[in-house]
Amino acid sequence: GAVVSQHPSWVICKSGTSVKIECRSLDFQATTMFWYRQFPKQSLMLMATSNEGSKATYEQGVEKDKFLINHASLTLSTLTVTSAHPEDSSFYICSAKFGTTLEQFFGPGTRLTVL
Amino acid sequence: DAKTTQPPSMDCAEGRAANLPCNHSTISGNEYVYWYRQIHSQGPQYIIHGLKNNETNEMASLIITEDRKSSTLILPHATLRDTAVYYCIVRVAGGSNYKLTFGKGTLLTVNP
Numbered sequence A: 001g002a003v004v005s006q007h008p009s010w011v012i013c014k015s016g017t018s019v020k021i022e023c024r025s026l027d028f029q030a031t032t033m034f035w036y037r038q039f040p041k042q043s044l045m046l047m048a049t050s051n052e053g054s055k056a057t058y059e060q061g062v063e064k065d066k067f068l069i070n071h072a073s074l075t076l077s078t079l080t081v082t083s084a085h086p087e088d089s090s091f092y093i094c095s096a097k098f099g100t101t102l103e104q105f106f107g108p109g110t111r112l113t114v115l
Numbered sequence B: 001d002a003k004t005t006q007p008p009s010m011d012c013a014e015g016r017a018a019n020l021p022c023n024h025s026t027i028s029g030n031e032y033v034y035w036y037r038q039i040h041s042q043g044p045q046y047i048i049h050g051l052k053n054n055e056t057n058e059m060a061s062l063i064i065t066e067d068r069k070s071s072t073l074i075l076p077h078a079t080l081r082d083t084a085v086y087y088c089i090v091r092v093a094g095g096s097n098y099k100l101t102f103g104k105g106t107l108l109t110v111n112p
Helices: none
Strands: A004-007 A010-013 A019-025 A030-040 A046-049 A067-073 A076-081 A090-097 A108-113 B008-015 B020-024 B031-038 B045-050 B061-066 B072-074 B082-090 B106-111
Touching: A004 A090, A010 A019, A010 B031, A019 A030, A019 A090, A030 A076, A046 A067, A067 B082, A076 A090, B008 B020, B020 B031, B020 B082, B020 B106, B031 B061, B045 B061, B045 B072, B072 B082
Parallel strands: A010 A108, B008 B106
Antiparallel strands: A004 A019, A019 A076, A030 A046, A030 A090, A067 A076, A090 A108, B020 B072, B031 B045, B031 B082, B061 B072, B082 B106
16 A cells, blocks of 8 residues: 555656646545655755645745646645756655655656756 | 764675664654665655664564664665665654655665
8 A cells, every 4th residue: 555656757858848747646645745856866855845735835945936836636746847947857756645644655756857 | 853874885695684774863852763765766665663662574674772873774684676775864753844854875785
């Protein structure tokens, strides 16, 4: 149980376009979802935390107008990278938790390459 | 959350036990020790967590020193598939802070 999926697993786009990444909890209702970014040979950096039905809380230095997060249901959160540029190329990973449990369940990640 | 220190890399022979250390000398009484691992180009995977007692599950054992200032993750019989970056994370239980702060972790390479 506690499976989290992401779609797509990889995407290549042109500079200036927008890209949407989906994160789904397959067998549980995720009250909270997290979005991380990981550059090559670096650790995961938390971008934002989102609770179902409310606005996401962004970490310091993360542009909320560039990285739009929607958590419209208990099983789906989306991250939209708007007007993507090559420096946005990264590995984007979501995680989800339910209820008051501390454990986070991670998705497999989405590799974004902006040309 | 308290800071953790881990060696950047370790090697282990296949079939042998892998012992991964973590120093968390500033840990508070209400902070848990969590271990996650990340296989290359995949999302992190939860391994185990503990407060002060030693813990064991189907994946690993967690040994926490009596003063709680350090811990060791033990993979009893490492396989090639255990090659990954292992992250030791200290975090408060409860409240509304569910964030995980990942450090640089330890790259464990299991050799045949």
